[in-house]
Amino acid sequence: MGTTLYIFAWSLVFSLVLGIFCGIGRTTNVRWVRALSVGYVEIFRNIPLLVQMWWAYFGLQQVVNAAINDPLGLRILIPSTFACILALSLYTGAYMGEVVRSGIRSIPRGQWEAATSSGLSRAQTWRHVVLPQALVIVIPPMASEVLNIIKNSAIAMTIAITDLMFYSQKIEEETFAGFEAYTAGTLLFLLLTLLAVGAIYLVQWLLGLKVRTAG
Amino acid sequence: MESFWKWHVIPENLGFFASGFRLTLTIFVLAWVGCWVFAVIFGALRHSARPWLRYPAAAVVEIIRGTPGLMFIVWVYFLSQPLIGYALSPFWAAVWALMIHQGAYAAEVVRAGLSSVPRGQVAAGYSTGLGYVEVMGFIVLPQALRNMAPAVVNRSVALFKNTSLAFVIGVIEFFRAGTIVNGRENASFSVFTFIAAVYFVCCFSLSRLGNRLGQRPGVIEDTTAV
Numbered sequence: 001m002g003t004t005l006y007i008f009a010w011s012l013v014f015s016l017v018l019g020i021f022c023g024i025g026r027t028t029n030v031r032w033v034r035a036l037s038v039g040y041v042e043i044f045r046n047i048p049l050l051v052q053m054w055w056a057y058f059g060l061q062q063v064v065n066a067a068i069n070d071p072l073g074l075r076i077l078i079p080s081t082f083a084c085i086l087a088l089s090l091y092t093g094a095y096m097g098e099v100v101r102s103g104i105r106s107i108p109r110g111q112w113e114a115a116t117s118s119g120l121s122r123a124q125t126w127r128h129v130v131l132p133q134a135l136v137i138v139i140p141p142m143a144s145e146v147l148n149i150i151k152n153s154a155i156a157m158t159i160a161i162t163d164l165m166f167y168s169q170k171i172e173e174e175t176f177a178g179f180e181a182y183t184a185g186t187l188l189f190l191l192l193t194l195l196a197v198g199a200i201y202l203v204q205w206l207l208g209l210k211v212r213t214a215g
Numbered sequence: 216m217e218s219f220w221k222w223h224v225i226p227e228n229l230g231f232f233a234s235g236f237r238l239t240l241t242i243f244v245l246a247w248v249g250c251w252v253f254a255v256i257f258g259a260l261r262h263s264a265r266p267w268l269r270y271p272a273a274a275v276v277e278i279i280r281g282t283p284g285l286m287f288i289v290w291v292y293f294l295s296q297p298l299i300g301y302a303l304s305p306f307w308a309a310v311w312a313l314m315i316h317q318g319a320y321a322a323e324v325v326r327a328g329l330s331s332v333p334r335g336q337v338a339a340g341y342s343t344g345l346g347y348v349e350v351m352g353f354i355v356l357p358q359a360l361r362n363m364a365p366a367v368v369n370r371s372v373a374l375f376k377n378t379s380l381a382f383v384i385g386v387i388e389f390f391r392a393g394t395i396v397n398g399r400e401n402a403s404f405s406v407f408t409f410i411a412a413v414y415f416v417c418c419f420s421l422s423r424l425g426n427r428l429g430q431r432p433g434v435i436e437d438t439t440a441v
Binding site for chain 2: 059158
């Protein structure tokens, strides 16, 4: 449970930051920023999360081995939680970027013009006019993306499973009860995921109420 | 020192990758068809005016949508024996699970599409003497489908990405083929980069299609990260 929450919390923070920057990046007039954001969104949305996670865990480890460990004689291992958080944040960040972009797009052009004509600079317009409105509009779709982080974190199981398999093999060699240990672990994880999904639904419901009363 | 730059394993195992990709495509096509059958039935039920049809359908869809796809595949595979008394093969378990899981998301698309057609048009259809099938077939569906088209494509991309989850119950589809090659050659960087690139090309070209269909007012957006 601790690990799941840990992964969830960090992925949430990173993907929110990524999503907001990327959403802003996709709506600016600066061409290279826009190209970068579009590239990021398209790449990470069109590759299965499973593949990204395995890439971040196993693929990256080989790069680290070749680039750092072998020449320097170190033994740096990428922790599976790190790979998980990396992949989940990048994946969810791309989706959140799209949500933020549509939020910013929904602010009428007239507001930009009004802000400029009343003497606000570009940065001031973003900070005082556009973002406060856009970020409130996107709360409901964002909440469902947050829920998706929890659901998608189940995929983290697949890169942790090699450890679990490894240990259950060890246990089996010693006690011949590996299957039981493995099943217990899986069931526990399953229960926790469902609990977390329930909790997020609750939060989403509360958020939904709040948004409605505020509007 | 061992290099991570081992691209030679890709051409050497190309036949194996190709067989995995064929299986991925087969799962995708079968699950895609089933997914939209499921979606149309449940979307129509959720859109129905009768509460005894609407609420059970809503419950089914919401419960499935609240479950991670990976868990769903594992459940269908391991619970098929106690539940329906017949042990599904990994392949069919994956097809059924993906079909029902993505079908629940797709049902939401269908429902949104049906509600995007103004109620007045349905009422007008009935008042000119058309029956349910005619109102649906001639008035609601043609308009709903046009609004749904980009979301349908997005769902298909999601389904294609999710076929990789079938690897967890031992179906040797494209991703599992990759993990097997990696286990043999110890070339995770090259293998997983190759796999990611192939998935990207497939999904990106599909989602381009969606973008060409979309980009006009009234269209339903569906950007769920599942």
